[in-house]
Amino acid sequence: MKMESSKLQELGLTKNESLVYKALLEQGPSQAGLISRKTGLHRRTVYDTTEMLIKKGLIGYILKNNRRLFEAVSPQRFLDIVKEKENLISDILPEMLQVFNEKKEKQETNFYKGKQGLKTVFEDQIETKKEILILGASPNAYEILRFYFKWFDKRRIKYRIKTKIIFTEKNEFKIPYTEIKYLPQKYASPVAVNIYGDKIAIILWSKENPLAIVIKNFEISEGYKKYFNLLWKTAKE
Numbered sequence: 001m002k003m004e005s006s007k008l009q010e011l012g013l014t015k016n017e018s019l020v021y022k023a024l025l026e027q028g029p030s031q032a033g034l035i036s037r038k039t040g041l042h043r044r045t046v047y048d049t050t051e052m053l054i055k056k057g058l059i060g061y062i063l064k065n066n067r068r069l070f071e072a073v074s075p076q077r078f079l080d081i082v083k084e085k086e087n088l089i090s091d092i093l094p095e096m097l098q099v100f101n102e103k104k105e106k107q108e109t110n111f112y113k114g115k116q117g118l119k120t121v122f123e124d125q126i127e128t129k130k131e132i133l134i135l136g137a138s139p140n141a142y143e144i145l146r147f148y149f150k151w152f153d154k155r156r157i158k159y160r161i162k163t164k165i166i167f168t169e170k171n172e173f174k175i176p177y178t179e180i181k182y183l184p185q186k187y188a189s190p191v192a193v194n195i196y197g198d199k200i201a202i203i204l205w206s207k208e209n210p211l212a213i214v215i216k217n218f219e220i221s222e223g224y225k226k227y228f229n230l231l232w233k234t235a236k237e
């Protein structure tokens with residue numbers, strides 16, 4: 001069975017290197033002239049290519065009658081090369097990750113769907129450990145995540161995370177460690193905005209298909225905080 005040289009290119013060899021290594025693998029020890037005829041490469045190109053393969057440790061040579069006789073080493077060498085690269089990456093990866101994280105764009109937008117997706121958003125609010133401002137909170141939230149919020153509020157209190165909520169209709173919820181105000185019913189909407197840290201979560205409290213969009217951006221977050229504070233002043237207790 002003959003091997004395609006393109007397979008060797010997938011392992012990181014150039015086209016010429018693949019042709020030369022394949023030729024040596026198939027025909028055994030060979031001089032440059034024979035390699036040239038086998039591959040169709042110019043003799044000078046063959047010499048240049050064999051030098052590169054020697055540096056990679058994929059071929060070797062012996063002198064016979066003052067002429068080089070090239071020979072492919074075991075294909076096992078490819079596995080050795082992969083392991084060497086893995087070790088190299090392991091050594092420099094921490095430094096590269098540090099640089100990447102320092103330069104990474106600070107703005108992020110993520111989408112979450114379903115009940116589990118919404119739980120992920122609220123877990124993020126706990127991890128942020130910043131005050132949570134909720135604009136347009138929907139009573140549907142306690143139906144959609146019926147048992148979750150008791151556990152959420154328990155941990156929120158543990159970490160002393162205060163909450164301010166603006167509802168658009170009166171309700172009988174007793175939410176600990178929270179200030180609540182109200183806007184007229186005509187402003188009611190299934191969409192709520194949770195503002196925390198440098199993030200905002202736009203949440204659609206749909207019973208069938210709840211979803212959330214979380215935007216991480218300091219300027220957007222600050223803009224929503226100002227808007228919330230303006231409405232907070234006009235809302236009724």
